[in-house]
Amino acid sequence: MDSYIDIKVRVWRQAGPKAQGHFETYELKHVFQGASFLEMIDILNEQLVAEHKDPVTYDHDCREGICGMCSMYVNGHPHGPDSAITTCQLHMRKFKDSETITVEPWRSRAFPVIKDLMVDRGAYDKIMQAGGFVSVNTGGVPDANAIPIPKPVADEAMDAASCIGCGACAAACKNGSAMLFVAAKVSQLALLPQGKIEAAARAKAMVAKMDELGFGNCTNTGACAAECPKSVSLANIARLNREFLKAKFKD
Amino acid sequence: MWLKDSSVGRKFVMALSGTALLLFLLFHGCMNLALVFSEEAYNAICRFLGANWYAVIGSLGIAFLVVVHICYGLYLTIQNRAARGNDRYEVRAKKEGVTWESENMLVLGLIILGFLCLHLYNFWFKMQFAELTGIETGSFDPQNGAAYVKELFTTPVWGQVYCVLYLLWFVVLWLHLKHGVGSAMTSMGLNNLKWQKRVEVISTVVATIALIPFTIVVLYYFGMGIGMLC
Numbered sequence: 001m002d003s004y005i006d007i008k009v010r011v012w013r014q015a016g017p018k019a020q021g022h023f024e025t026y027e028l029k030h031v032f033q034g035a036s037f038l039e040m041i042d043i044l045n046e047q048l049v050a051e052h053k054d055p056v057t058y059d060h061d062c063r064e065g066i067c068g069m070c071s072m073y074v075n076g077h078p079h080g081p082d083s084a085i086t087t088c089q090l091h092m093r094k095f096k097d098s099e100t101i102t103v104e105p106w107r108s109r110a111f112p113v114i115k116d117l118m119v120d121r122g123a124y125d126k127i128m129q130a131g132g133f134v135s136v137n138t139g140g141v142p143d144a145n146a147i148p149i150p151k152p153v154a155d156e157a158m159d160a161a162s163c164i165g166c167g168a169c170a171a172a173c174k175n176g177s178a179m180l181f182v183a184a185k186v187s188q189l190a191l192l193p194q195g196k197i198e199a200a201a202r203a204k205a206m207v208a209k210m211d212e213l214g215f216g217n218c219t220n221t222g223a224c225a226a227e228c229p230k231s232v233s234l235a236n237i238a239r240l241n242r243e244f245l246k247a248k249f250k251d
Numbered sequence: 252m253w254l255k256d257s258s259v260g261r262k263f264v265m266a267l268s269g270t271a272l273l274l275f276l277l278f279h280g281c282m283n284l285a286l287v288f289s290e291e292a293y294n295a296i297c298r299f300l301g302a303n304w305y306a307v308i309g310s311l312g313i314a315f316l317v318v319v320h321i322c323y324g325l326y327l328t329i330q331n332r333a334a335r336g337n338d339r340y341e342v343r344a345k346k347e348g349v350t351w352e353s354e355n356m357l358v359l360g361l362i363i364l365g366f367l368c369l370h371l372y373n374f375w376f377k378m379q380f381a382e383l384t385g386i387e388t389g390s391f392d393p394q395n396g397a398a399y400v401k402e403l404f405t406t407p408v409w410g411q412v413y414c415v416l417y418l419l420w421f422v423v424l425w426l427h428l429k430h431g432v433g434s435a436m437t438s439m440g441l442n443n444l445k446w447q448k449r450v451e452v453i454s455t456v457v458a459t460i461a462l463i464p465f466t467i468v469v470l471y472y473f474g475m476g477i478g479m480l481c
Contacts, residue, residue: 012341023341076344083347102342109336156444172346174354176334177258207259216334217258217327220434221353223346234437235444242440244259 002033005097009044011056012104014113017120021113025100033093037080038063038070040092041103057116063088065229068164071171072117073104078168078227086166086229106171109214110178123213124165124181131205132185134195147193160187162230169224169232175216180224182206183236190243200247207244259438261327266435268320273428273461275313280464287471290397297396302382310379321364328357352426353434359427366420373403404472407480414473421462421469428458 006029014021028047031040038060045055061069070087074080080090095101103117111119163184170178186203189195195202218237225234253260285293300306352359377389377399391398404410404417433454436442442450 021338073340073342076340076342077346081344104340104342107336107338107340109334111336113338174335175331176336177331179258207257211256211258214334215258216331217261218438219262219327219331219353219356220430220437221349223349226346226348233444233447235442235447238437238440238442241259241262241438244257245263245440248253248257248260 002093004030004032005092005095005099007031007040007092007095007098008100009040010100010102011044011116013056013116014105015115017112017114023102031092033091033095035092036063036088037072037074037090037092038088057114057118059118060088065089066164068166068229071106071119071121071167073106073171075102078106078171079166079229083226084229084231086164089229106167108167108170108176110170110176111167119167121165121167123215124167124178126213127178127182127206127209128165128185130209131198131202132189134189135198136194149192153191157188157191160184160191160232160236163188163228163232164230166229168227168229170215172223172227173216173218174221174223175219176214177218177224178210178213178215179218179237179240180228180232180234182210183240184232186240186243187236190239199243200250203240203243204247207240261323262438264319265323265327266438268316268323269431269435271316272313272320273432273457275316276461280461283468284464286397286400286468290401293397293400294395297378298394300379301394302379306379307383317367321360324357324360350430353430356427356430359423362423363420363427366416366423370420374399400468400472401475404469405476405479407476410476411473414469414476417469418466421466425458425462428461429455432457 006027008025008027010023010025012021013024026044026047028040028044031043035043038058041056041058048055059069059071061067063070065086065088068086070079072079072087074087074090079085079087080094082090082094105111105113105117106119106121108119110123111121113119161184163181165181167181169180170176173179186199186206189202190199220234220237222234225232254264255261282293282296285296300309374396377391378393378396380386381388382393389399390402402410403413431454433442433450436450436453
């Protein structure tokens with residue numbers, strides 16, 4: 001049964017992108033375990049506001065695990081110590097009474113801190129703009145069954161497409177590599193006939209953008225997939241490598 | 252050049268050079284195994300390779316691969332550390348399914364390299380190098396490889412220390428290969444949803460197979476050394 005717990009929250013506070021950050025510890029009494037992690041931060045912020053202190057800045061939006069905004073590194077795990085969920089889906093029942101919870105922002109050169117726990121994830125948008133799309137000339141809507149796609153292929157593409165671009169992969173990776181994200185975005189299109197046409201150009205453009213933005217090199221440790229809130233598979237990384245190498249050998 | 256300028260290209264070079272070195276290791280292991288059956292057979296192999304032009308070219312090729320593998324490894328590590336940013340995480344928890352060796356490939360590689368220098372001094376320097384230059388670097392004929400192996404591994408006390416050191420070296424090498432083989436396959440694009448588990452198993456099996464002949468030879472001489480002590 002969920003009950004009430006007293007906790008200490010150790011939060012990274014950083015006034016701005018250039019400012020020197022530090023940890024600040026706050027005590028929270030009587031937190032309901034049925035509350036989500038973000039609700040707990042809200043409670044903390046209300047307490048801070050009541051004390052006339054600056055509330056903790058953090059990203060959040062849908063609060064149902066589909067937008068990919070909440071980006072907290074909780075007790076050494078992106079999105080906290082539960083698997084296949086985002087921070088908003090993390091509940092306080094995962095924590096014990098009188099526990100100290102350490103909350104950090106994503107730390108990666110490509111994701112600079114804006115304030116406190118909020119980081120700039122524009123790098124992922126730039127990678128998407130480099131090639132994460134299918135060029136379509138608009139016209140009449142084609143029949144849904146005009147192009148047959150085997151169910152396993154459709155499933156794999158759909159699983160890759162479940163990536164919400166939260167940045168947990170690059171945050172978890174010891175190399176700060178964005179390979180799982182890029183791999184998912186390349187895979188969801190490369191698997192389908194509509195996306196195959198531009199597959200080579202897409203793989204090259206997105207990898208080039210990823211490298212340019214200062215993400216690291218993948219060493220296949222698998223930390224990304226272990227921490228991915230959508231359980232995107234490492235197999236996508238092999239596909240990205242394959243698509244990229246194929247494209248380069250063809251050149 | 253995409254093999255140098257793109258992350259996937261760099262990993263491809265790493266994978267390719269690593270695979271080539273693994274093939275050399277398998278070849279090397281098979282030749283060593285001859286020692287257990289007949290020292291003459293091993294010396295025949297030593298004579299066949301020795302300082303012949305094809306062996307010298309092969310050695311140069313391997314040396315080149317080693318240099319490429321190390322340079323790329325260092326280059327990748329420097330880039331990866333930079334990509335992590337200046338602020339490190341305060342709390343780092345163990346990630347499920349992430350092996351220790353996969354996160355410490357550079358350390359394992361450096362240990363392998365350090366011991367490789369000792370290994371080259373003990374054998375290559377006294378065999379191929381001696382034969383090439385005509386300088387006398389050891390106490391036996393450069394083509395009498397078996398005598399050198401026997402000397403190193405069976406001389407009382409030091410021989411046994413060497414045996415243990417070599418076995419430890421094999422453990423490090425095994426860990427390096429255990430992650431390396433599978434990682435190389437993924438880097439070359441040879442993996443998918445169905446094969447993920449299989450690739451992990453293949454990686455462990457290949458690493459083990461590669462080191463079995465070496466281990467047999469060392470254990471054989473360890474036993475011989477102990478026998479001589481008693």
